[in-house]
Structure formats: structure tokens, C-alpha cells
Amino acid sequence: MKAILYTKYGSPDVLQLKEIEKPIPKEDEVLVKIHSASANAGDWHLLRGKPFMIRIMGFGLLKPKNQILGADIAGRVEAIGKNVKQFQPGDEVFGNLSDHGFGGFAEYVCARESALVLKPASITFEEVAAVPAAALTALQGLRDQGQIQSGQKVLINGASGGVGTFAVQIAKSFGAEVTGVCSTRNLDMVRSIGADHVIDYTQEDVTKNGQHYDLILDAAAYRSILDYKNILTPNGIYVFVGGSTAQLFQLMFLGPWISMTGSNKIVSLFMEPNKKDLVFIKELLETGKIAAVIDRRYSLSEVPEAIRYLEQGHARGKVVITLEDN
CATH class of the missing domain: 3.90.180.10 (Medium-chain alcohol dehydrogenases, catalytic domain)
Incomplete structure (x- = not known):
């Protein structure tokens, strides 16, 4: 072969x-x-x-x-x-x-x-x-680490990438109000897969527009974890699933301290493949909730x-x- x-x-x-x-x-x-x-x-x-x-x-x-x-x-x-x-x-x-x-x-x-x-x-x-790796990462980040609930305001950073496109759709399937962050050329695509709001990161700084989020799933971390912490709601959760090595190391050192000393949680996810979650993803595919x-x-x-x-x-x-x- x-x-x-x-x-x-x-x-x-x-x-x-x-x-x-x-x-x-x-x-x-x-x-x-x-x-x-x-x-x-x-x-x-x-x-x-x-x-x-x-x-x-x-x-x-x-x-x-x-x-x-x-x-x-x-x-x-x-x-x-x-x-x-x-x-x-x-x-x-x-x-x-x-x-x-x-x-x-x-x-x-x-x-x-x-x-x-x-x-x-x-x-x-x-x-x-x-589907598998990207959708499993999005699912476990939102549901397990992010504890997503219907009606929450959820921010997906890197919404046009592999994980991000599934994260937008899965968050919507859980009943969240979803904001996707991406570049100019991807705005229409991110809207088309269900995002309620889109932010062009080349034109707008998501950490300085006055909005706050119950859950941030970050698939394209490129700035300080502290910047994202500042736009979380009082009990909000930030989940790192992808980005630069520098951001990962920052999260490893700052995340536990922030989580222990305040009401916010700063966590990372390493996807764990398993059949139960893969079956769940299959059902979302079959019902047209994700593609x-x-x-x-x-x-x-x-x-x-x-x-x-x-x-x-x-x-x-x-x-x-x-x-x-x-």
C-alpha cells in the first residue's frame, strides 16, 4: 500500500x-x-x-x-x-x-x-x-470544560478554523448566543454556519468593545490571557483549545492562580477521543445541527x-x- x-x-x-x-x-x-x-x-x-x-x-x-x-x-x-x-x-x-x-x-x-x-x-x-478531532475538541471544550448552558453569551475566537467552525455550530445546538471572531474574508462564512454576531479582528478589538461573555472558547490564542479574563462575566469561563506556544505556557502558569483566587475559571483542553462523544457528534451530523x-x-x-x-x-x-x- x-x-x-x-x-x-x-x-x-x-x-x-x-x-x-x-x-x-x-x-x-x-x-x-x-x-x-x-x-x-x-x-x-x-x-x-x-x-x-x-x-x-x-x-x-x-x-x-x-x-x-x-x-x-x-x-x-x-x-x-x-x-x-x-x-x-x-x-x-x-x-x-x-x-x-x-x-x-x-x-x-x-x-x-x-x-x-x-x-x-x-x-x-x-x-x-x-469531523472527528475538530468536532470532539469543540464539544469537549464547550460542554465539559466550558459547562455551556442555553442562553449564555459565548465567544468563539478563531471561528473560521477547523475547531472554530464546529464550535459555532455546537454552541448554537446547546442554545447559546454565539459571537464569532474571524478575519474580514471569513465574516459571511461564519454567519452562514449560525453565528449570531461576528467580529472582524482586523477592524475591532474584542477585548475593548464593552461586551462580556459567559464562556470564551479560544481556538486561536494570540494575546494575553488577562485580556480575555477582563471580558468574562463574574462567573465566566475561558477555555484554551489552540494558539501559540507562548499563550499555552502563560495559561499553564496564570490559569490555576486566576481560577483559585477569583470567580472566573481559566482552563485548557487536550481533546480525549472516545466512542461516546463520537456517537454524539454523529447524531449532530445526522440531524443537520453541524456540518x-x-x-x-x-x-x-x-x-x-x-x-x-x-x-x-x-x-x-x-x-x-x-x-x-x-
Whole structure:
């Protein structure tokens, strides 16, 4: 089978398209023939091995432990191990492999059945491959860390990105009044997916317009955590799900202090893939409450270009990898 491999940390230039052996599923695994995958910020962080804590977390200190990137996949079950109960060959599935060794930028991958759910029949492989990591991050950030409630005023910073587009839609599904922050060119798109209000960050400073929010989900942190704290309501919550390394470290030091000494909570989220939440996301897809926004499509051989584009930070929604031969 064909796969995109990397054997050392570096830029997208270290990625190589190679022919390797097709994997054989273990007793508790499913072999999936991949039709589509999607790229996430985690892919280029893992590719570069930055921030360095990624290497310490078990992904390989000097070189990558897993040589095939790609967490989000959609495809068809080709074979199953003898202990697999939930799927049969021919089933159309999608899921997230970030707890299962990655491997999505390839023609085939083996995964435990807990990483997968059945694909909604009405949604294409491309559309559903764009969903898992971004939608799970948005859901867990809003519901679990943010404790979102109907009627709350919610601010989504980075509303036009992969996580942000799902966050706007999921917040609306919970009954929130949603404000999305994005650039000029993305205002209409963010409105179209349900935002009640939009703020163009190139024209307006969201931290100085007099508005306050019960919940801020920050998928594009680029300024001090204290600036966002100042626009929270008295019991408001700020949730960091993406941004610069500098902002992450600031949150790690200031967040606990702010949360312990005042009524606001300042927290971060590291998405935890799980089947229960993936089923919940599937139900939102089936009922039309959320849908993927796809910016660009690339072939398997174009994965380096896809990651270069994603790393620039200007993607509108998701970047999808389509395996045409599959």
C-alpha cells in the first residue's frame, strides 16, 4: 500500500510517499480501507516535534515513534480480527486514531473498534473525515470544560478554523448566543454556519468593545490571557483549545492562580477521543445541527502541501485528504 512516512522531525519536506506492507489486523482490530482523511494542527506539531513536550509525552524523543501521521479517517472495513463484535467487512466507518497510533495518511490502517463509529449514510466520506478531532475538541471544550448552558453569551475566537467552525455550530445546538471572531474574508462564512454576531479582528478589538461573555472558547490564542479574563462575566469561563506556544505556557502558569483566587475559571483542553462523544457528534451530523466546512482537498501525494497550507493558519474550516484510487 501507499503511505506518507516521516522518519525524522522537520518541515513537510521530510514527508515521503512510499510503498509499504498492508497491515494485518490483530484480534481486536479493524482493517479500514481509507477513502478520506483530514489534516489537523496536531499533524504539523508532531511532524516538527514542537513544542518539545510532545516528544516527552511519548511520541519519540529523537525521532518519531509513529511514522505515519493522520488521526481523522473515513473509509470501509475490509477485514476484522476475531474478537471484533461491532463491525463487519463492508461497513462504512469514520473515527479518530490519535489514541491508536495515528496512521491516517495511508491507503489502509488498522484500528481498535473503539476508535470508530458507523458513517452516516447521507454524508460523504470527505465530509465525515473532516469531523472527528475538530468536532470532539469543540464539544469537549464547550460542554465539559466550558459547562455551556442555553442562553449564555459565548465567544468563539478563531471561528473560521477547523475547531472554530464546529464550535459555532455546537454552541448554537446547546442554545447559546454565539459571537464569532474571524478575519474580514471569513465574516459571511461564519454567519452562514449560525453565528449570531461576528467580529472582524482586523477592524475591532474584542477585548475593548464593552461586551462580556459567559464562556470564551479560544481556538486561536494570540494575546494575553488577562485580556480575555477582563471580558468574562463574574462567573465566566475561558477555555484554551489552540494558539501559540507562548499563550499555552502563560495559561499553564496564570490559569490555576486566576481560577483559585477569583470567580472566573481559566482552563485548557487536550481533546480525549472516545466512542461516546463520537456517537454524539454523529447524531449532530445526522440531524443537520453541524456540518463540516471544507476549505481545500488534496491527494495522498500532496500531503506535504496540505500541511504547509494548514501550518500557515489561514484555513477556512478543514483540509481534507482524498485517496482517489480507494
